[in-house]
Amino acid sequence: MLKVALPKGRIAEDTLEIFTKIFGNEFKFEDRKLTMTQGNFEFLMVRNQDIPTYVTEGAADIGVVGLDVLEEHNADVLRLLDLKLGKCKVCIGIKNEDKLDYSKPEIKIATKMPNITRNYFATKATAVKIIKLYGSIELAPIVGLSDAIVDIVETGTTMKQNGLKVAEAIMDSSAHLIANKNSFIVKREEILSLYHKINDLIN
Structure with missing residues (x-):
């Protein structure tokens, strides 16, 4: 039995669709349920930011999580495969009329990704100077809380609607299949079998 941690939302749906295509049975969570067992898999529905913790601590053998989350948490896991789902960029956003001024002694950045930003x-x-926010990050430069933001950008629509523009892209991100290091030793055959099946499907 492999325990699989999935992030709530679209990525989970897309990942379960991959499992459905590979194994022929429909993989779907019942409404509001946080676990599902099917075949040789137990799926856990987890908040995106918590997936590295579940996998690192061995509560899940494998997981699916964005590269941005892995980088932010510096997670001690094996990165097995880029699933090419949920593609986005981590970008610096500023007001349309502003420029990113590197001559300032300190730039104030509002973000939920302090480590990626600092690095x-x-x-x-x-x-x-990092200002940690958990939502409505685009508001920060508009009201003078920060000079800029660092945030996930998919289409850029939210920034545009709030009078912001992308100043620089920091990194590309997409969902990755990851594994607990100990699980990879103990359940190596099961994990590698799944890895090859997914890899054959998506590549």
């Missing part, structure tokens, strides 16, 4: 600006030898 990126460290490569630019630029000091940043």
Whole structure:
């Protein structure tokens, strides 16, 4: 039995569709249920940000999570496969009339990704003050809380609607299949079998 941690929402649906295509049975969670057992798999419906923790701690053998989350958490897991789902970018956003001014002694950045932000600006030898927010991040530069934001951008529509533009792209992200390091030793055959089946389907 493999325990699989999936992020709530579209990525989970797309991943279960992959399982359905591979194994022929429909894989679907019952309404509001957080676990589902089917065949040799037990699926756990988990908040996206918590998936690295579930997999690192061994509560799940494998998981599906965005590369941005892996980078932010610096998760100690095996990265097995880019599933090419949920493609997006981590970008710096600023007001339409502004420029990103690296000459300032410190740039104020509002974000829910402090580690990615710090690491990126460290490569630019630029000091940043991180303002940690959990939602409505686009509001921060508009009301003067920050000079810029670092956030996930899929289409850029939300930024445009709020008078912001992308100043720089930090990284590309998409959903990755990851594994617990110990599980990969103990359940190596099961995990590799699944890996090859998914890889054959998507590539």
